């Protein structure tokens with residue numbers, strides 16, 4: 001019997017402890033199944049098994065190329081960092097005692113080659129199993145077995161690269177999201193809402209649709225801060241943002257334009273529609289007091305509305321400043337009001 005290294009330990013008696021966190025593929029990974037099928041055909045053996053250090057052996061695999069008993073047998077043998085060839089298992093000290101050797105399906109031949117991950121950590125073995133002993137396992141066959149194990153390693157590497165890429169994409173997405181969202185109230189921040197306004201203005205212009213915007217501002221907010229403290233003021237901003245958000249549709253956007261000033265972009269909305277939305281917002285805030293830190297606070301907003309159907313040639317900046325003028329008119333006329341920006345000669 002020629003053998004490079006005795007496969008004489010059960011899974012519980014590994015010579016070297018397995019790394020805890022080794023990424024291992026699933027047993028029914030299609031790429032690995034393909035490699036196993038090639039191995040089976042190439043070496044004309046009963047089975048080609050890829051056993052990973054920390055996977056549970058699939059006793060009943062759905063894979064037609066796999067045989068549960070042989071797979072379990074290969075999982076029972078400790079990982080080896082060298083090529084192992086057992087020409088006849090009946091003559092091997094410990095394998096001869098294995099139930100799959102001294103009983104059905106009477107495994108007689110076993111060969112394996114180590115599989116490393118990209119960190120050069122031993123993670124598994126690619127093994128061949130057959131029912132008849134083999135007198136010979138040539139050097140060229142050892143080389144082919146090593147090449148096959150190399151294909152498995154390549155798969156692991158690809159898998160790891162894909163996972164890192166996905167992770168990076170996720171992180172980028174989160175970072176991008178963070179750069180667009182106001183950290184306190186969770187609406188678009190000023191930069192993001194301005195970008196949305198620019199994009200929507202171009203889109204509506206091309207489509208021949210109107211575009212409206214609302215600038216809404218909390219009334220007497222300084223008094224809330226002064227009376228109840230800045231954290232209470234922050235809580236008010238969060239609640240108000242939530243009520244405003246409930247008044248708009250998904251294709252409309254709410255952003256924090258300044259401290260307690262909100263910009264709402266309404267693509268496709270006419271001036272009349274925008275006035276209705278702004279009035280709905282005003283009513284939603286004034287409808288009932290907000291409980292902040294055990295105190296019921298009566299809140300109101302004032303709002304100014306400007307639309308391209310009233311100012312067809314206005315730039316987005318001009319529209320905002322028109323809405324701002326209307327907002328201050330609403331403040332001047334007593335607050336808790338909505339005012340519209342109209343051209344000087346309109347009724």
Ligand SMILES: Nc1nc2c(ncn2[C@@H]2O[C@H](COP(=O)(O)OP(=O)(O)OP(=O)(O)O)[C@@H](O)[C@H]2O)c(=O)[nH]1
Pocket residue numbers: 184217218219220221222223225229230231232233234237258259260331335
């Ligand atoms: N708590 C809190 N306060 C803020 C924040 N940003 C701005 N403010 C405060 O908002 C207040 C705005 O005050 P003013 O501009 O006088 O407005 P106002 O008191 O609402 O008065 P009117 O708008 O005229 O009704 C200031 O006290 C700012 O410090 C914030 O993020 N959190």
